[in-house]
Amino acid sequence: MRHLISILLQNEAGALARVAGLFASRGYNIESLTVAATPDAEVSRLTLVIFGDDGVVDQIIKQSRKLVDVIDIAELTRREHVERELLVARVDGAHDRIDACIAQHGARVLERHGTNTLVEFTGRPDEVDRCLDAFARIGEVSDHARSGIAALERASVAVV
Known part of the structure; x- marks a missing residue:
């Protein structure tokens, strides 16, 4: 588990x-x-x-x-919590296809150089997986880095 x-x-x-x-x-x-x-x-x-x-x-x-x-x-596994992870990926491919994928997933462009686009996405780990898979289907993901998970218990249940 x-x-x-x-x-x-x-x-x-x-x-x-x-x-x-x-x-x-x-x-x-x-x-x-x-x-x-x-x-x-x-x-x-x-x-x-x-x-x-x-x-x-x-x-x-x-x-x-x-x-x-x-x-x-x-x-936090069984507690109400929020978890997020940051993805930074280098995607090589057509800008229009990359831009469509960025818009679909709510990612953002960090920089561009030729056909190479550096993108950023933040979400739950399963969302990061899906976003990375989507980029791999429309271009070549030549490199990527994931931050690891940051998590906090939800404020509505946290003891203060």
Whole structure:
């Protein structure tokens, strides 16, 4: 099963490595990992996506809470949440076909050089997959980068 985990941790050297190491030491490959500072410069939010057995993931989460750098941890998988991912792709092809695809998916042009168009798209991971597939059908996607998932619990259910 897919697990989406949000961790608030101290923004200091080695904190990320300790948390990621805990998952890796249990044999779990991290599918997606994003980390960035929060409004509090001393705290970072780490968002992980892993696939695995519910019981084992629950145990890893309990063990993660014991790490000195971890302030809070929540599995968002079964909670109401919003998740987004950024795609930047280099597409080579006819501008009119690329522009139609951009309009259909709500992407935007970052730059153009000859038949090469650099595009940006932000959406849920499944939407990013569909957008990337659409670009591949109308041109050559010569390169792309995905940011990994950023997620927050919905404000209507978040504890404040």
